[in-house]
Amino acid sequence: MIFSIPRLLTIGLLASVIPAHSIGRMERFRTVVTTDMEQDDLASLVRYILYTNELDTEGIIYTSSKYHWAGDGKGTKFFLPNREYNTSQTSWRWTGTRMIEDILLKAYAEIYPNLRVHDSAYPTAKDLLSKVKIGNIVFEGEMDKDTDGSNLIKSLLLDDDRRTLYLQAWGGTNTIARALKSISDQYSHTKQWRQLQTSISRKAVILASSFQDQTYVDYIAPNWPGLRVEDFATAYNTWGFNCNKGQGNVRALPKAHEYFTGAWIKANIQIGPLGRLYRSWLDGQHTPGDQLDVFGNYTLASAPGTWCKPLGPYDFLSEGDNVAFNPLLTTGLQDPSNPALGGWGGRSKLNSSAPELWRLVASETAANGSEVRGWTTDRWIAAASNEFAARMQWGLKSRYSGGNHAPEVRIVNGGKVKARAGQTVKLAARVSDPDRDAVTVSWWQYLEEGTYPGEVAVGGYNRNGASVKVPADARSGQTISVIVQATDDGEFPLTRYDRVIITVK
Template sequence: MLRFWAMMGGAALLVAPIAAAASETPMAAPAQKQRLIVLSDIEADPDDTQSFTRLLLYASEIDLEGLIATTSVHMKTAIHPDSIRRILHAYGKVQPNLALHETGYPGADRLLALVRDGQPGYGMAMVGAGKDTAGSRLIIAALERTDPRPLWVTAWGGVNTLAQALYTIREMRSPAEAKRLITKLRVYTISDQDDSGAWIRRTFPDVFFIVSPGGYGAGTWTGINTLIDGADNTTISNTWLREHIQQGHGPLGAVYPDVAYGMEGDTPSWLSLIPNGLSVPDHPDWGGWGGRYEYYTPPIATVDPSGFSNVPIEPETRPIWTNAIDSYMPWQQREYGRAQTPSDRQIKDFRAGIWRWRDDFQNDFAARMMWTTEPFAHANHPPAVKLSTPERITVKSGQRFVLSAIDSTDPDGDSLSFQWFHYAEVGHWRTVIPNGIAANIHTVDFTAPKVTEPREAHFIVRVSDKGSPPLTRYARVIVTITP
């Protein structure tokens, strides 16, 4: 297939080849998946059922290793594992159709075998000698499994089942073995919904822990369902959910409940585990669909100490991965001239690390729900982003450099749109580095700023197809700028 060079403003631009005809072969699941155990206070709020519904659509791309029913501050004396099983039975009815679109979807029976009971009561009162449960034992077994990958545990409610697992490891394993197991652990809790999260952070200071402590008003995760002032919030509306998720989308869509308090508040805990080319789970500061987080000890005054959590707030005793401020200007579609341009409105907020991607992951959700009922040829599938330049490059101060994603393709043969930008909050250079030509073409150029010591800057390309709904994937180029 021929390509040719065109010259524009001194930048060498590759002209994209004609897309190949769409295939009806299922896409391959990613070779490297993140391991995940979910702790859920399902039935305390319909949003856990919502989050499970979405999670199962990505069961081909995340290795689920445990689905544990827990309590929380909102449901202190009951657990509901049968509610998890109900959703899995609905998933089982659509799993064969999902497998037409992507390989790797596990059978419902395998997932049903992962459901466990967690601690049957509230908080640290249910942690201690002789209080192991099927859920806490499953966590220990997963940590002890011979697998070099880290183990993610996300808590959608209380986290005392994980606290019990860590208590048992501390008491029953050697210090060296306990340290080895804890090193494998990655924790994300949706705020603190019992008193055991603070205990874990205080007692096990080496645990990798992402949390927005304190009241829910300080939670990065709220970016999934809070309105962006002055922006189009259509994709989180009840009308959108009804049309794209709940109604006319088979058994799995039918179990997705109406919003009671907030849509899918728990989903950000695992969104960054999806291999979309943007997220790097062990680097929460790099940003992704689940938000962006920085490593520091948050002052208690910044954690919404009077907010709605009903859990005593303790001063943090060590650094954690927590809220980070992003500043971005939403892109807008234009009817004439340049197809996409940034708006003139800048948003700066700790929730903006989720807001900037929200339409992308909502459209992805809608497309995967279509996979539950439609054949491959009647549904949309995400583009494959391919850089024509290395993922890491080094340039000198003042040097012009070119980044390209011209070799990106789409499995459905759709036309592609491109957006390049410097993610200024990530890396060591916080002043936006503008591109030299239009940012919405496949190949762009930047000029490195003057530096007195090496600085790292991250550049993102956002590639979207023109299918229905439009789907987006990404690539990241890390540029080291030297004097």
């Protein structure tokens, strides 16, 4: 992905070669997925499961939301105002608790031998199956009782693993809330409670694709104000439902539009045992139990009263929940401990310190120098889409040489550099590619990551370096963020990054 902006330098080179499978792996991020399993959750899981080699998946848990709940099986009726239904219901759009086990993991098992050829760190289907649990699914926001899902989260929060536990909320936060309440019920009357609550608040981070019930507002925020929560609802403009508003398919125009077209998705994503599960417009698929899943059928989708009118066959439909795991993916930019830094998951700002709530920034400076809404996630579309397609190919290729694998790039100077105003900083990068691909290296200023408010000149220096001129009016303590990105020339070009923060002395 090349950014044609004044502060960017592009240098083409043939990458140095390293042996296959020898790229060093950072400590994997520990995470739990909670999902209400509608059709866009399934699409997001298709993408997610191709990254289970890089993530330590501790749980995949069914939960409810305001859009999907199972009911208690006793005929009890439930109603909340301002929902999709206007009369009491015994269940709502519930898709069951077997889709992950019987459909997704079955397809994963078919491609697993090929995936292991490309990375031996992929877990087995049996291992992932052992992580699937049923959480609080009875009603929207139900958190009255402990469940297998909430008990799993509770045990992970209380265990001795010191890594951060990233709790993804693809549906409601109620199963997560139940786990926290169960801990509170058990320990709040003990002497160690304050220390334990502080420790858990530091250990857990909730990554919410949006708030799909009231349990964050009603329970988590007032009772666990020190627990960091990140709301990625704004990223729906990039990855959420792609609806026809009389304009046709205009998602990501102009430069990244290709990845939202039916031609690209049908050819590159909806292939093989796993890819065939992916959902797109008018693909003939339907999620059993969900009466509002009409997206696969033109007649039903275009009927009067439907909220999201159909696009062309196989056009992008929705992956509304990959927003919650994109911040964890290993790209070289990832630093989920600091939401203020950008990356495939976008860049966030602190919305509230008590409770600690972060939300994605509304806009960033795009290639033409203008402020563009959603650019914090839109800028990564091409890189993320090509990687998705490349990994889908891994599941179909039984030879390592048959797939494309990401390059690696590292800034030799390290991640932090100090310089005076007016000084020129020379940066250098080491680049390698496991496939012996040619790699294009680009350097650019991530304007919003730094505190210096203006553009900074980035020029060429030797074969794979950059020269950064610190502006004369830069003040002591201000920072400048410079990103190096390396993109190979594979069929689906793959990109990796590194970051250096220049601090003015």
